Amino acid sequence: MAMKFEKTGEGSYSLDVKGYVCPHPQLYTKSALMKMKAGDTLKLFFDNPSSGESIASMCDKEGDEILEQVSNGGAYVWTIRKA
Amino acid sequence: MDDAASKNRRWAFVVTGLFLAVSLGSFAVNELYIYLGAYLWFGFIYGMCLQYGRFCFSSAFRDLFAVGVPRMIVGIMIATVLFGLTASFLTATGVSLFHAAPSGIHCVIAGAVFGVGMVFSGGCASGSLYKAGEGNSIAALVVLSISVSQAVFVDAGGWLDKLVPASWHAAATARGLPASVTPGEGWVDQYLAGYVWDRPVVRFSGVLGLPNDSFPGAFVGNFLAGVLLPATALLLVVYVIWSRKGFLKKWKREGKSTGFKAELTGFWTMVMSSKRTAIAGLIIGVAAGLHMFVMKGLRLKFGIENAAEILKATGHDFGVTAVGTVYDPGYWYVTTQEAQWLGWVFNKLGWNNTHNIFFGLENGIPNPLFNLAGWMSISLVGGAAVMALLNNEFKWKKPTLELATWAVIGGSLMGIGARLGLGCNVGAFFVRTANGDASGWLFGLGMFGGAYVGVRFFKWWTERKMAKEMGSAAALQP
Numbered sequence: 001m002a003m004k005f006e007k008t009g010e011g012s013y014s015l016d017v018k019g020y021v022c023p024h025p026q027l028y029t030k031s032a033l034m035k036m037k038a039g040d041t042l043k044l045f046f047d048n049p050s051s052g053e054s055i056a057s058m059c060d061k062e063g064d065e066i067l068e069q070v071s072n073g074g075a076y077v078w079t080i081r082k083a
Numbered sequence: 084m085d086d087a088a089s090k091n092r093r094w095a096f097v098v099t100g101l102f103l104a105v106s107l108g109s110f111a112v113n114e115l116y117i118y119l120g121a122y123l124w125f126g127f128i129y130g131m132c133l134q135y136g137r138f139c140f141s142s143a144f145r146d147l148f149a150v151g152v153p154r155m156i157v158g159i160m161i162a163t164v165l166f167g168l169t170a171s172f173l174t175a176t177g178v179s180l181f182h183a184a185p186s187g188i189h190c191v192i193a194g195a196v197f198g199v200g201m202v203f204s205g206g207c208a209s210g211s212l213y214k215a216g217e218g219n220s221i222a223a224l225v226v227l228s229i230s231v232s233q234a235v236f237v238d239a240g241g242w243l244d245k246l247v248p249a250s251w252h253a254a255a256t257a258r259g260l261p262a263s264v265t266p267g268e269g270w271v272d273q274y275l276a277g278y279v280w281d282r283p284v285v286r287f288s289g290v291l292g293l294p295n296d297s298f299p300g301a302f303v304g305n306f307l308a309g310v311l312l313p314a315t316a317l318l319l320v321v322y323v324i325w326s327r328k329g330f331l332k333k334w335k336r337e338g339k340s341t342g343f344k345a346e347l348t349g350f351w352t353m354v355m356s357s358k359r360t361a362i363a364g365l366i367i368g369v370a371a372g373l374h375m376f377v378m379k380g381l382r383l384k385f386g387i388e389n390a391a392e393i394l395k396a397t398g399h400d401f402g403v404t405a406v407g408t409v410y411d412p413g414y415w416y417v418t419t420q421e422a423q424w425l426g427w428v429f430n431k432l433g434w435n436n437t438h439n440i441f442f443g444l445e446n447g448i449p450n451p452l453f454n455l456a457g458w459m460s461i462s463l464v465g466g467a468a469v470m471a472l473l474n475n476e477f478k479w480k481k482p483t484l485e486l487a488t489w490a491v492i493g494g495s496l497m498g499i500g501a502r503l504g505l506g507c508n509v510g511a512f513f514v515r516t517a518n519g520d521a522s523g524w525l526f527g528l529g530m531f532g533g534a535y536v537g538v539r540f541f542k543w544w545t546e547r548k549m550a551k552e553m554g555s556a557a558a559l560q561p
Contacts, residue, residue: 002483003548003552004552005549019480019481019483019486020486021206021214021219021221021222021480021486022139022142022145022206023142023145023146023149023202023538023541024486024541024545026146026149026150026152027150028545028549030150031545031549032549035549047478047480048219048480049134049137049217050142050210050214052137053154053357053359054137054142054146054150054152054154054155055150056357057146057152057153057154057357058150058152060356061151061152061326063329063332071475071476073087073475073478074217074218074471074475074477074478075478
């Protein structure tokens with residue numbers, strides 16, 4: 001399935017990188033966050049566990065806040081607020 | 084516990100039970116097969132740790148360049164230092180099975196080819212195995228590509244022979260190798276026998292003028308000078324370039340004053356930034372040393388030097404080399420057994436591939452069921468599957484054409500790089516650096532450069548796709 005990045009509302013975005021393996025999810029997430037403004041939120045859909053570890057470290061380093069982490073049978077939905 | 088979780092748990096027990104059945108069943112047939120069991124269960128431990136810590140050597144270099152995340156290089160250095168400590172003890176007490184490799188520019192080139200490949204494919208050789216255990220079919224395709232490319236590359240001649248320098252050819256044919264081996268044919272054969280084997284073996288104990296099999300040689304030379312100091316220096320460089328700025332920014336925001344204490348806290352925070360990875364690194368480091376100790380113990384107990392003796396004793400010695408041995412490293416290795424699996428398949432399909440050095444002289448092509456060291460990789464996949472199932476992270480992932488293309492290209496490059504470097508991220512980098520072999524750091528240097536090139540390409544690729552995706556959404560522009 002193809003990557004999908006869309007604006008879902010005022011200041012909220014969605015990035016779907018399910019099906020992708022490293023390094024794509026973290027690269028797309030970084031790229032998406034760079035396109036957003038401070039305070040905007042990103043709903044991130046992915047299913048590559050190792051990318052989660054890298055994305056969490058990346059958010060911690062940049063000061064972006066992970067508001068919610070939902071995991072369901074190897075699929076993940078994270079909500080990230082850009083610093 | 085919900086239905087899916089209890090189903091996953093049941094499958095975890097089934098997979099574990101299968102490996103238990105293989106190890107106990109083979110032992111019941113012949114007690115010598117405890118050797119198979121030892122490889123199998125250490126592979127299982129590696130698989131569990133790799134999956135738990137999301138432990139991938141590709142990620143170590145790639146995530147630094149791609150997203151500025153140092154967690155994996157930290158985990159790998161922890162594992163290397165701990166393995167270095169246990170390996171030094173084994174070396175000093177004379178029970179190490181480690182064989183150092185020739186050092187030279189070829190290690191850097193091999194590492195670079197491997198490094199590009201591991202970024203393209205999304206995982207290193209061991210990382211792809213553990214991800215295959217998570218149900219990731221793309222990773223399985225990477226493993227297959229590594230296997231095929233190696234099995235083909237080690238026997239490739241024809242027009243490739245025309246690229247061989249005359250000096251390599253002359254040196255290779257003058258080796259006096261067994262008659263069944265043809266070192267004057269095939270690019271890899273002439274590369275090995277005509278070039279690599281003449282390169283010097285450099286261990287840090289020797290550089291300091293200390294006997295290798297002594298406590299000063301093993302601990303001061305190989306461990307302190309060859310592992311601890313370079314690993315610490317590498318982590319300091321990583322801290323300064325990728326971690327320090329962000330940490331101090333946060334530190335100042337909290338109203339704390341900067342200074343040595345802040346730097347020390349920053350360094351420690353980087354080391355512990357991913358507890359999972361650090362814990363996995365710790366267990367892998369200890370297990371890798373213990374693995375070598377156990378294999379040596381079994382060799383002493385049964386009075387054997389090589390696993391081929393077990394295969395001969397049990398009547399399964401098809402595919403042993405011209406000198407009556409098979410691949411049996413005695414420690415963690417990944418890619419060679421994958422090449423052997425496909426080498427065996429190709430041979431059964433009629434390809435005469437036993438005249439080359441890799442299969443015919445060094446490793447053999449035993450039946451994969453009786454490839455004792457091969458079980459290390461099979462069980463690595465199993466161990467990772469069990470860990471993923473227990474954590475509800477197992478998920479079948481179908482390949483897309485885009486990812487399958489990268490998997491095949493990346494996997495093939497890793498296979499070629501592994502054969503040029505006489506090992507992969509585990510055999511040529513992790514094991515060698517931990518044992519004070521300079522060739523390991525040279526391979527690592529190449530991987531670093533190769534990963535950088537791979538990441539530059541993927542950054543361009545990602546931006547291009549993002550731009551396409553956003554093309555119609557002007558509101559998304561920054």
